[in-house]
Amino acid sequence: MDDLKNWFESHSFLLSITKYLVWIALILIIITFARKFIKKQLPDNSLRYKSQKGIEIIGYFLAILITITYFTGSIKDLGLAIGLLTAGITITLQELILSIAGSFYIFFVRVYKPGDRIEINGIKGDVIDIDSVYTTMMEIGQWVSSDNYSGRIVKLSNAFVFKGPVYNYSQDFPFVWDEFNLPIRYGSNIELAKEIVISVAQDYLSEYVKKSISDWKSVVDKYYIEDAQVDPTLAITITDNWIQFNLRYIVDYKKRRHTNHLLNEEIGKRILQTNGKVILASATFEIVKIPTVKFEEDKTKENKT
Structure with a gap:
């Protein structure tokens, strides 16, 4: 018994680390089971996603709190411990800290959310997941034309929300303005051409116009x-050729390419x-006209030869 007691006393630090790892493992296990339980119980995708992220954030907070209190020995030293910890890791983990801060910024400021179509750091795509470090996107464009998926899934650091502009195609106003040019030959019936273009536009775009009116009014009221x-x-420009x-x-914003195709096809038919x-x-x-070229043969040279 004395030997066993002496062994525990001599290995107190090892036991302390073991207890700490057990607590962290227990928190991770609880988070995993809670996420699975919510995934089965909540039918709504949006509510399920937000609940899972909320549990994940709470678990990370508890793990940080246990880490600080376990190694400082008292919750009273929490402020001092946070200060020392922050000063020690800021330089080496700048990108990670910025990414975590970016995730909170994205969540609270609502820069974007899963399901939004955004463009950030030159990458355009639909947001399919946001975690504490990365934003995951289904890429659009690159070697494919227009707004089609390329098939690549892109993970982008959340830190980029602080480093440049974020273009959101669907937040507040899920519509975009688009346009195309139609060259009409001189001598054509211009009034008839105008009637065709305007008629087709009204037939195919009336639904989008009705839906966008209320959304645009909300944007005007908010910003x-x-x-x-x-x-x-319709704007008409006279050029040298047509x-x-x-x-x-x-x-x-999701039907831009298809709508452009329908308009061009119907206008061409009419x-x-x-x-x-x-x-x-x-x-x-x-x-x-091909100009006439006159050619005269020099006969004097022929006679001399």
């Missing part, structure tokens, strides 16, 4: 911004139905 026109607008129609319209009254222009060149 210092002037009111904007959400109805489709008359250019510019159609500007509002559309759901222009063909005009039987030549409206003709699309192109950048081909037309040779009007």
